Amino acid sequence: MQGATAHWLPDGRRLHLNHGPIDLIVEVFGTPAQVRAAYEQAVARFQTVLGELVEELPDLRRPAHLRRPRLFRGPTARRMEAAVAPLADDFLTPMAAVAGSAADEMLAALVAGRSLERAYVNNGGDIALHIAAGHELAVAVAGTGHGFDGRIVVRAEDPVRGIATSGWRGRSFSLGIADAVTVMARSGAEADAAATVIANAVDLPKHPAVSRRPAMELAPDSDLGERLVTVGVGRLTAGEAGAALQAGLAVAEDLRQRGCIEAAALFLAGEARLCGDRFADRRRPTLPPSVLPDISPSRGEIEPAASASPIANIAKRAARDTLLISPLEGEMSGKTEGGNVGRSSPRQSLFTPVQTHLT
Numbered sequence: 001m002q003g004a005t006a007h008w009l010p011d012g013r014r015l016h017l018n019h020g021p022i023d024l025i026v027e028v029f030g031t032p033a034q035v036r037a038a039y040e041q042a043v044a045r046f047q048t049v050l051g052e053l054v055e056e057l058p059d060l061r062r063p064a065h066l067r068r069p070r071l072f073r074g075p076t077a078r079r080m081e082a083a084v085a086p087l088a089d090d091f092l093t094p095m096a097a098v099a100g101s102a103a104d105e106m107l108a109a110l111v112a113g114r115s116l117e118r119a120y121v122n123n124g125g126d127i128a129l130h131i132a133a134g135h136e137l138a139v140a141v142a143g144t145g146h147g148f149d150g151r152i153v154v155r156a157e158d159p160v161r162g163i164a165t166s167g168w169r170g171r172s173f174s175l176g177i178a179d180a181v182t183v184m185a186r187s188g189a190e191a192d193a194a195a196t197v198i199a200n201a202v203d204l205p206k207h208p209a210v211s212r213r214p215a216m217e218l219a220p221d222s223d224l225g226e227r228l229v230t231v232g233v234g235r236l237t238a239g240e241a242g243a244a245l246q247a248g249l250a251v252a253e254d255l256r257q258r259g260c261i262e263a264a265a266l267f268l269a270g271e272a273r274l275c276g277d278r279f280a281d282r283r284r285p286t287l288p289p290s291v292l293p294d295i296s297p298s299r300g301e302i303e304p305a306a307s308a309s310p311i312a313n314i315a316k317r318a319a320r321d322t323l324l325i326s327p328l329e330g331e332m333s334g335k336t337e338g339g340n341v342g343r344s345s346p347r348q349s350l351f352t353p354v355q356t357h358l359t
Contacts (some may be wrong), residue, residue, distance in 0.1 A: 100192025
């Protein structure tokens, strides 16, 4: 496997970090000196993240215990366990929070000792945010023209520091039938874990339009074993979609009341349900967000930088104000939602290439 690499994206403003299956987009705002130092710290920390996770992978694939977190050696693994332990009423492993936890870990590394205005780490649509006092970040969940097109402003005083999306249409196993569940929470890890749990709850058990297969048939080493994961959802009536969404909404509202999340938006078959005030002014919920492939590495838009150092031209970067996310069509991280991680196929990888447009 090729070692960790760091390159600027073609716009010269965002940093692309890749190590095997790990693929991150990072952007930092502040004075040139502080920004340069932050990027250098991120590149240095990135060298060992994957190796640390692989060392503890067998234990990370084992179910968490409700409110009894286990002790892991690596900081990313500890974030994963801490995020899932409060939600482990049913089967849930730390892998349900792997992408958000990695984003959190990288964000923590780049902001350490730095004076920055804003920063984000985007791990396949699971995003960790840094917003200093007096600053804000506008987050636009990109829609088809019928969904959530407007901006949601996250301010420094707001508790939201993580955004994540889960659903059966992504490159992840899901026990439910949600097209997408987008969650805003205090960290990327918490948002990631909660999105998994809520998406699993959006379901119509034994419905004839829903196709499922045992996880081990799709990934032989999956810790989901014989558990059935969704591989297809046929036509549903508005009433059926509404019933499934209500089941997920009940879980989302419970998590919000418990302080686990700030808000959630649930999508299925042209219907949507909203939890929390964050999405209250975006009420055009008919279709889930669509893909924005502008910087998808799989489509060749990310190219190696001419410079050997990704830090060389940081003083020339231009600041931008909106983080635009589009969580469907393969943009979510490649973890399984139960959550197994393998090493051979897109569905089994720790993380998958980013397919999210950030502006």
